Amino acid sequence: MSGTREQVFPTRMTLGLMKTKLKGANQGYSLLKRKSEALTKRFRDITKRIDDAKQKMGRVMQTAAFSLAEVSYATGENIGYQVQESVYNARFKVKARQENVSGVYLPQFEAYIDSSINDFKLTGLGRGGQQVQRAKEIYSKAVETLVELASLQTAFIILDEVIKVTNRRVNAIEHVIIPRTENTIAYINSELDELDREEFYRLKKVQEKKQIETARIDEEMKQAKLAEQNGNNDTDLGDEKLSSEQNSETQGVAATPKGSPSADLIQEQEDDVIF
């Protein structure tokens, strides 16, 4: 688990940073998740409509193709070439409008017919003009259906892309960023705990060392006192001892310059040593 944590120094400040980061990630995750859900809902809706529209297109185009059959029945010839050569300007154009779905701009094509342009005014003048007119209307309708379908399809492609990206982000946050941040936090915590324990142990050790030292000094002081009392009684006995005792005493006083509490402590321990 420790492999997926970030490379940081385990300090309290980093811990704070990481906690903020985790909070942000969680918030981002829930927001993105909601966005993705909204988009997916829309997406499914569009997909269904595309399916319907495509079926509809099949029917519409068939009707349209049939109107062309009527034209060729009426004119008795193929007007295709004539039509191709009469083309100059598009009468039928599209305008793109944009629709905002959860922050994604989806284009909507709108059919736009410039009625001032008519390239086929006289097509079929001598024969079949009405069929041509009818075919024109039917095909205009058919192309409108196609435009509608194209909007849906473009929306589909864009949404598909956006949903993929969003889902990638959601997944990244859910499965990478959040666990990693959590791991980092755990790591920092464990490191900090470790430091605490070390610190505590160190303090204990120092204290222990100190106690041993104090005990020794106490012992010496006691010895010195005893020697003094004995010296009053028996001066020969403690000459050498006295001189070394005086040295240690000065040392002990230097090591514990604090006032009476330590003296009390010493007093208490004195008893222990006596017994």
Add this chain to the structure above:
Amino acid sequence: MEGVYFNIDNGYIEGIVRGYRNGLLTGNQYINLTQCETLEDLKLQLSSTDYGNFLSSVPPESLTTSVIQEQASDKLYQEFNYIRDQSSGITKTFLDYITYGYMIDNVALMITGTIHDRDKAEILPRCHPLGWFDTLPTLTVATDLESLYETVLVDTPLAPYFRDCFNRADELDDLNIEIIRNKLYKAYLQDFYNFVSRKTDEPAREIMQTLLGFEADRRSINISLNSLQSADIDPELKGELMPDLGQLYPVATSQLAQASEFEAVSAAVNSVYEYRGILESGNLEDHLYKLEMELCRDAFTQQFTVSTIWSWMKSKEQEVRNITWIAECIAQNQRERINNYISVY
């Protein structure tokens, strides 16, 4: 009496044409065709008719309505060319006159292609085979009507028609082409009419006058109706496009030229007994085809006349349209409209 001499030159041709006429699909055969489920069935049904195995070289997967139409038309062209090869004298001229109509379409097509700098090889296959003439491919050299006329068209039979239709040396454009086409057609119909009036005997004369008159009326009605929406064709121009013959001429024709709304067109058309009510219900084109076919059918009741060739030709064209229509309905699954064909035999 003239019947005796008729057979010297045309007996064989008339025999052939009447044979062809008997090969035209009958009402029963059409009913059989409409029962077909697929184009393959249709092909099978057609093979028991005069069409025989005209589709046998087409593999089933590429059998489409356009292929059927193409092949059926090809058969028509072959038959027509056979008759033309057998003809002589007035009859030959008469047959040539029939092809002029297709030539006009071809010339219009070539001019369209020329304006847009299209490749000749691209346009030529689209030309109508019956309207083919030797200098057709050279039409593309022209850039304006004047030079077109002087370099190429002057050698074709269409030359006299062209002479009348460009008093203004306009630059060619798409609007003009449609107008030129209709002007040419008008001149052609009138010339044809004069030809049959002067050169042919009864009963061919009378029958052809009726048939050509009908063709003229059809064009006049269509032009008037189809130009209602386009404001840049004034009544005077419309008058120039409408042939000066037929039952509508002169009173109804001038009314049609003046007409600026549907009611006026309808009133003008209704003034002629034969055409009464054709704009009221159904499809104009269907009514007209029906009338044409009835005229053609009646034309066969007369003997010793070249008009049977025209009648057969028109009937056959209608037949190809009918077959195409039925095939289209089958292929596109529009069975409710399948009975829209026109059968008079």
Add this chain to the structure above:
Amino acid sequence: MSEKRTLLAAITDEDTTTGLLLAGVGQITPETEDKNFFVFQDGKTTKEQIAQAFDKFTSERDDIAILLINQHIAELIRSHVDNFTNAFPAILEIPSKDHPYDPEKDSVLKRVRRLFGE
């Protein structure tokens, strides 16, 4: 970027082209004589020509919003169509007279199905 795209383009067979042009989608750019439609002729048009037209409408021209293509033609250059995943221009496969629409082949619908794991 989509404001400039106002035209429809077509890679279609003759009949479909005629219909679409009648509806008024056709435009010939005055300066370049460039058409926004490409007529497919059965037996004559090669795959390379279709692919070229496809690339032209999808990549080179920036005024095309929707590209209409007959499904049976798209079928010929399927890999091209499948690989084109941009949002613009929108590619729409449409039926033709002789080839009814088959949803199974549609590049976009195939993506729909894949997404829903069908």
